[in-house]
Each structure stands twice: as C-alpha cells, then as structure tokens.
Amino acid sequence: MFCWEHASELAKLKPQFDEAGVVLAVVAVGTPEGAQKFADALPFPAENLYVDPERNAYRALSFHGDLDGSEGIFFDPKVMEGVKRLFFTKVTGERIKERGLMTPDGREKMKAVMKNFEVIAPPQPRDAVQQGGTAVFKGNELVYLRADEATADHAPVAEVMAAAECPECTI
C-alpha cells in the first residue's frame, strides 16, 4: 500500500515533470493486466506505467530482495533478509513517521489513496520481497541511483528532482 501512496505522489508531480521536459516512468514487478488495474484504481497515467515481470531491471540495478528461486524456503539467509526488509525494520517505521502518515491528516490522505485498493499480486511469490528504488537517466547515462532499504522507504522527492535538474518540481 505504500507503493500506492508513493505512486500517487509521483502522479501529482507529473504536470511539473511535463513542463520541465522530464520523463516520468513508474515500473513495478507485475503484469500488464495488473498495471492497467493499478492505473484505473489509483488512478495513475497508464502511459507512464511499465512492468518488469522477470525483475531484470531490478537485478541489473542490484536492488534489495532479488530471490532467484534457488533459495530454500525456511532459514535461507536471502529469504530471511527479504522478509526482514518487508516487515521488520526500523526504516519502515521511520519513513511512515517522516511522511506524517500516522497523523490525522496523513491517515486521511492514505484513506483517499487506498479508496479503490485491491491486492494485485506479483507473478511469483518470491517477487513479494523484491524492493524497489529510483534511477535518473540523462540520455544514456545513469546520474542518480538509490535502492530502497525496506517497505515504505523511497527516494526523497527533493533529492530526485535535484538530480533531474527540476528543482521547481515540488509536491
């Protein structure tokens, strides 16, 4: 559900991105059908939405939680770390607090974002522990890369905008 909140924040920025000539792309581990459901439900502009069913881009950028299926189910270090990043880190709580999501206003905001929420499962169960991140490209160069540490951890918008040289873009 924090992915929904993050995507809704990015959707608000889209007009400013467009004006600055910056392309916004939001990618998720999923299927095209899932992406269309997500775009309709949030709502989010479908033309800016992509999927990476095999997680190839996530792997290439070394994002956390890349399970390839060779792991054991129980007590495998990679599985344990993935589950930890998913549910049991201080980072998640800190980010929720930083974004004010536990305040009355924050709860109202989440309620609005989650109005049409439905679980859209990723292709494989092991995809559930995959974490995301943010990248900024200029031409063919990667100029900014940040891997999310855990659930609810996302790149600060101001930092991303600075990398994209769009400092006037603010939520």
Add this chain to the structure above:
Amino acid sequence: MSCVALTTSLTARPRALRAGRGSTSRGRVQVAPVRAAASSAVPALATKTNPLENINLLDVAGNPATPWNTDKTVVVSFLRNFG
C-alpha cells in the same frame, strides 16, 4: 558440548546479535542488519553507462518498452509491486 562451550554459546550469541551481526539462537542463519542510518540522504550518485541498456520492460498493453531510451532526462521509480 562441554560446560565451557555451552556457557560461551549462551553468552556470545546475544552479544553478536546486539552487535548487529545477526544470527539465530542456532547460529545457522546470517542476516545482514537493515539500518536506517541516513539511508534517505545517501544516494549512490554516480554517472555511469546505463545498466538497463539491453533490458526491455512492458507497457500496459504488453508491448516492449524502454522508457530511458531518449535524449530527455528520465526519472524512473521502481515500485516493489502493485499492492
């Protein structure tokens, strides 16, 4: 297991956990600690060739897509999944 070894294992492992080295009471699993430590403020900022050059995504219609294949600046946000 000798008494000495037992004493050592009962005291040393919790210390290892407190030190963030991460192990279960049976010492079989090593999980790296996940820390908040300035993670939001320390991006891996480095200009380098696009590692996604040969990777295709799919758009919502299921067509291959490479949103970074443009001369413009592209911000790509990778979500975990759709919910």
